Amino acid sequence: MISLKINKQLVQAKPGQTLLQVATKQGIEIPTLCHLPGLEARSVCRICSVEVKGQSRLLPACSTVVEPNMEVETHSQKTLHARQVLLEFIIAEHGGLATLSPQVRAYAQTLGVTEARFYLQQSNTAVRNGSDYIRYQPDKCIHCDRCISACRDQRVINRANRGAAIRLTFGANDTPLAQTNCSSCGDCVAVCPSGALSEQG
């Protein structure tokens, strides 16, 4: 077993466990968006980032593996501020809280974030072409990449651009989903936390 401290409490962990797994077992709630047990950890959202003594940058709890004698703070001022700023970006990117998922709204409420202090040009609000079975609404997408991890054909959903211009594309040539190898299995819909991907009504 490995000994480490989380929020000044001595805890024991198994080698290979992540900070998120160990903290969760201790009853410590760390917010997550892109993480989902069973899916490859892509660690793109960073909302789970925690402070580790000796590290200048915050580390994602969902993919950082425990090490002996680590000292971790999951709810320090630095981590809370980072999460607030991140949520502000998400809110700004979506033009407000209204289109965001209940989970994101709950995190924002917990952290006292009601609006963004800045404005981001929304580059990608049009409903992009899905297929007869799958609908994609980019204004709801939080770019967590869960759908990319879940799709068994890794060529179907891709991430393009960075920052405010980030968006999902379909197929090798950014075609409607119906023109890709999509098998309409629905796995991407099942893992999408925001409702951006849904079954056609």
Ligand code: SF4
């Ligand atoms: S429906 Fe299935 S095959 Fe199509 S994009 Fe979603 S996960 Fe991939």
Ligand code: SF4
């Ligand atoms: S469509 Fe859903 S699962 Fe895919 S990146 Fe956007 S929010 Fe995440």
Ligand code: FES
């Ligand atoms: S939940 Fe850890 S980086 Fe997204």
